[in-house]
Amino acid sequence: MSIIGDYITHQKGLFQSALNEIINSSKQKSYPINDERVINWNILFTDESALEAWETILIKNNKIEMIKYGYEYRRPSGFFFFYELDKEGGNKFEKLKKPKYHLHVGVTKECITFAQQIPELIEHRGPHYKVPPVTIDEIVGIIVLNFFPDNTDLLDKLNI
Numbered sequence: 001m002s003i004i005g006d007y008i009t010h011q012k013g014l015f016q017s018a019l020n021e022i023i024n025s026s027k028q029k030s031y032p033i034n035d036e037r038v039i040n041w042n043i044l045f046t047d048e049s050a051l052e053a054w055e056t057i058l059i060k061n062n063k064i065e066m067i068k069y070g071y072e073y074r075r076p077s078g079f080f081f082f083y084e085l086d087k088e089g090g091n092k093f094e095k096l097k098k099p100k101y102h103l104h105v106g107v108t109k110e111c112i113t114f115a116q117q118i119p120e121l122i123e124h125r126g127p128h129y130k131v132p133p134v135t136i137d138e139i140v141g142i143i144v145l146n147f148f149p150d151n152t153d154l155l156d157k158l159n160i
Helices: 003-018 092-097 109-115 136-147 149-157
Strands: 023-033 036-045 050-060 063-074 079-085 101-107
Touching (some): 003 023, 003 149, 036 136
Antiparallel strands (some): 023 036, 036 050
8 A cells, every 4th residue: 555545545544444433424525636635534422522733745755745724623512623734924024923834723604793802712813822843743732632531542543
């Protein structure tokens, strides 16, 4: 199997069997764009929270290189976090405002009555918090530890 095939197989194993105690449904799409491959996941958890994940990857020197990613987890309450690998700003001030690896934390527009008092919390209007690179396995680990604490045995199935 190819490196990309192995990577997608690992993800399918997680979302379609290994984590089935906390996942109601999962949908995956994968398609090439030139030399890159885009992988999309839509995961619905048993508590009605959702993870939307997309990665753009490239094989370089026989290894997977992340070009871009977005991992957005939304709770039924409207709370969300979104880890993103994106283009970094040009000058030092733009790099501080929007680092290459960053995190958004906030609430969805549906929760606007509460959030009106704190506009920085609405969707992605707040700061881009600089973070180290993360993997989809780490994101799932964060979700399990914080929102499914009775299922921490699932952490052994992740590459973290």
